[in-house]
Every structure is written in structure tokens, then in C-alpha cells.
Amino acid sequence: MAKPEGTSEAKSANRTEKKKGPRHDHGSRDSHSHSHSHKDSEGQRNHSHSHASGGHSHAPIVEDTSSLRLWLGIIINVLFAGAELAAGFWTDSLALLADAGHNFSDVMGLVLALIAVHLGKQAASERFTYGKGRASIQISLLNSVVLLAAAGAIAVEALQRLQEPADVPGMTIVYIAALGVLVNGISTALYWQDRKEDLNMRGAFLHMAADALVSLSVVVGGLAMQWTGAYWIDPALSILVAGVIVWSTVQLLWNALKLSLDAVPESIDPGEVRNYLQGLEGVMDVHDLHIWAMSTRKSALSVHLVVDSLERSPALLKEIKARVKSEFGIAHPTVQIEQNDEDCPQC
Ligand SMILES: [Zn+2]
Ligand SMILES: [Zn+2]
Structure with missing residues (x-):
């Protein structure tokens, strides 16, 4: 009978400890659970202020602006990817099409990250006793797998095109890719302050930084095609795009796998x-x-x-x-x- 005694002793000790903290009179279950999690995050003093809503998070200000920045990133990237897709079809450039596909997958990644931030804010319930914050780990996993599949598809198409390079207008590619440098540069700046915050935000930051470099190399490649007529550069650039996707995804996948295994x-x-x-x-x-x-x-x-x-x-x-x-x-x-x-x- 030693075990139940020991356990209940520990529990009652815990209860005693809680009573030492500031007292709150809460009518509803909801507001009680809120004050408890608040106490976890800020220690046990300074509890005279009142709380407006039940959705507590450990860093509310950071999370709020990070979802605002995620929204901005989504809008900018949708506009750019749309322009890039149109230009890719018009010029028949695989490099542009690959990068457009890649930018659309970026948008999906941002949407998933936004969902993760939103779910992470939801308070724990009687059924979801941890809240739904763990969705952010599963979302990282899902996102990684989708990105790797996209990279594979681009590489396959590029290898076929290397055999028969298509005739593509270099300068159009240069203009669009230069726009890409700008868009990805802005996006990178948006996530700069989040880069150490969280797995998903870190993923978003690394990704945008790599994308800015990819766009820059497409600018250079487009100029080279314009001057030399070496059209194999176009599929070669799309293989570079695929490589960057794999590079930026593998670590995200590895970390998410580790977290999913607790x-x-x-x-x-x-x-x-x-x-x-x-x-x-x-x-x-x-x-x-x-x-x-x-x-x-x-x-x-x-x-x-x-x-x-x-x-x-x-x-x-x-x-x-x-x-x-x-x-x-x-x-x-x-x-x-x-x-x-x-x-x-x-x-
Ligand atoms: Zn034990
Ligand atoms: Zn990207």
C-alpha cells in the first residue's frame, strides 16, 4: 500500500503549494484554467490584473505579429508565384515554372504555419488536455513531405529537358527572377526576428533566404542564356531549385520527426x-x-x-x-x- 500513499502525499503537497499562491475566485471552469496557465508562464506574483479572454499563450505579442507576418508573406508570395507561373508558360522556361511551383508550395507552407500558430493559441479542453499545439509538429512533417515530392517532380522534368533544351527568352526570365529577388528579400526580412523562435518560423526564414539566392542565380543564368544561347542553363537552374528545396526541407523534416517521437x-x-x-x-x-x-x-x-x-x-x-x-x-x-x-x- 506504500505507492498510493506516496502518490496522494505528493498530490496533497502540490495542493498545499498552490494554496500559497495568490487566491482567485473564478466562477467558470474556463477562467480558472486560464489563470492557471498564466501562473505557469509568469510565476506566482503580479496577479491583480484581470484577463480579458481565455486564449492564453506564452508569448502573445510575438505570436500575434508572427501571424500578421505570415499573412503578409502569403499575399506577397501568391502574387509573385502567379506572375511567375504566367511568365513560365509564356516563355516555356522550366526554371520559371519550377520556381513558380516552388513558390506555390511555399504559400502552402505558410498557410500550414498559420494554422499551426492558430491551433497553438487554442486553450486546452477536457478532451484535448494538451491543447492542439502539437499540430505544429505534424504540420512540419506534412509540409516537409510535400516539399520533397515537389522537388522530385521538378528534377524529373529537368532531366528530360536537359536532353532537348527549349529555346527560352533570357531577358524575360531575368526580369521575373529579379522580381523574385525583391519578393524573397522582403519575405526574408519579415521572418528575421522569428528565426530562432520556433521550428516552423525558422523553417520559413531559412526558406525565404534560400529562395532569394535561387532567384539571384536565375537572374545570372538568364543573362548567360541571353548572351551565349546556352539553353541547357534553364533546366540546370530548375535542378538547382529542386536542390534548394531538398536542402531547406531535410533539416525541418529531421527536427519534426524527432519531436514527433517525443x-x-x-x-x-x-x-x-x-x-x-x-x-x-x-x-x-x-x-x-x-x-x-x-x-x-x-x-x-x-x-x-x-x-x-x-x-x-x-x-x-x-x-x-x-x-x-x-x-x-x-x-x-x-x-x-x-x-x-x-x-x-x-x-
Ligand atoms: Zn517512481
Ligand atoms: Zn521557397
Whole structure:
């Protein structure tokens, strides 16, 4: 019977700890869950202000402007990709068609990122207890797979065209690609401040930067075709486009795969977390340590701690909650306190 006792002790300790925090009187379930998550993100003081809505996020200002920038990116890219597609058909340039297809897939990626930001803002419900933030990880996966398929299609078409290069007007390609340098340059600037924020935004930033370089090389290639009449440059450029898509996608895919397998997020060193927990006063053993991503922005931790005395529970829980947030950026720790190894026979 040792285990249930230990567990309920830890739970009641947790309840005691919560009561020490500022008191709120909330009528509805909704506003209660809001104040709780707010407390997670900002610590336990400064709670005299009131909250207008239930949709809390850990960095509301950043998320709001990042979705605004995503919208801007979508509009600019749709306009440009449309122009590029028309010019591609008109000139029969595979380089332009490939880049137009690629820009349309960029738009789809931005739309998916926007959906991820939106879903990440939705509060947890009784059924979706984590909220829907994890959709951002699945969206990264889906986006990567679609991009790799598009790259494959472009490469196949380019290899066929290399055998019989089509006669394409170099200067038209130069003008359109120069516009592409401008559009992608603006988009890159839009995502500059988000590049370290989040997996999807980082993906968007890297992508736009690579695209600006691709457009620049198409400008150079178009000039070369105009001067030399070497039309094989056109399919060769589209292979470059395909290569850039693969390059920018592989790392995104790899990170998304790791997160989807509940790997510890890159920004957190699990050894450091374990050392920190083991070093706490009164902690005899640390086991069942799990750290995982709840979304591309939020992380959670669960752990069992064997302590020398259950009296320590309230102080330990308070200390751990504050430190894992401030030091490791883990917003949702869950700690099971145990008196001795018999509390937890399966561990
Ligand atoms: Zn792109
Ligand atoms: Zn245990």
C-alpha cells in the first residue's frame, strides 16, 4: 500500500503549494484554467490584473505579429508565384515554372504555419488536455513531405529537358527572377526576428533566404542564356531549385520527426535537467524523467523523485516549478514524490 500513499502525499503537497499562491475566485471552469496557465508562464506574483479572454499563450505579442507576418508573406508570395507561373508558360522556361511551383508550395507552407500558430493559441479542453499545439509538429512533417515530392517532380522534368533544351527568352526570365529577388528579400526580412523562435518560423526564414539566392542565380543564368544561347542553363537552374528545396526541407523534416517521437527538444539538455534534479537537497534518486515537446514552442517534463522525507514536498515542488521554467524553459512540470523505491516497483 506504500505507492498510493506516496502518490496522494505528493498530490496533497502540490495542493498545499498552490494554496500559497495568490487566491482567485473564478466562477467558470474556463477562467480558472486560464489563470492557471498564466501562473505557469509568469510565476506566482503580479496577479491583480484581470484577463480579458481565455486564449492564453506564452508569448502573445510575438505570436500575434508572427501571424500578421505570415499573412503578409502569403499575399506577397501568391502574387509573385502567379506572375511567375504566367511568365513560365509564356516563355516555356522550366526554371520559371519550377520556381513558380516552388513558390506555390511555399504559400502552402505558410498557410500550414498559420494554422499551426492558430491551433497553438487554442486553450486546452477536457478532451484535448494538451491543447492542439502539437499540430505544429505534424504540420512540419506534412509540409516537409510535400516539399520533397515537389522537388522530385521538378528534377524529373529537368532531366528530360536537359536532353532537348527549349529555346527560352533570357531577358524575360531575368526580369521575373529579379522580381523574385525583391519578393524573397522582403519575405526574408519579415521572418528575421522569428528565426530562432520556433521550428516552423525558422523553417520559413531559412526558406525565404534560400529562395532569394535561387532567384539571384536565375537572374545570372538568364543573362548567360541571353548572351551565349546556352539553353541547357534553364533546366540546370530548375535542378538547382529542386536542390534548394531538398536542402531547406531535410533539416525541418529531421527536427519534426524527432519531436514527433517525443525526443527532448534541441534547446534543452536532458543531462543538465537530471543533474539539477539530482542535486536538490533531500533528493535521493531521480527516475522516469521524461521531457517532451507539447508544440514547437512549449515543453513539458515529468519525473519521479525519491526523497528522504515527504515533508520536503511543498518546498521541492515550488523550487522545481520555478527553476525548470526559468532555466530550461519547461512550462509544464509534473513531479511524483516518493519516499523510497518500494513506492514505485515498476521503475
Ligand atoms: Zn521557397
Ligand atoms: Zn517512481
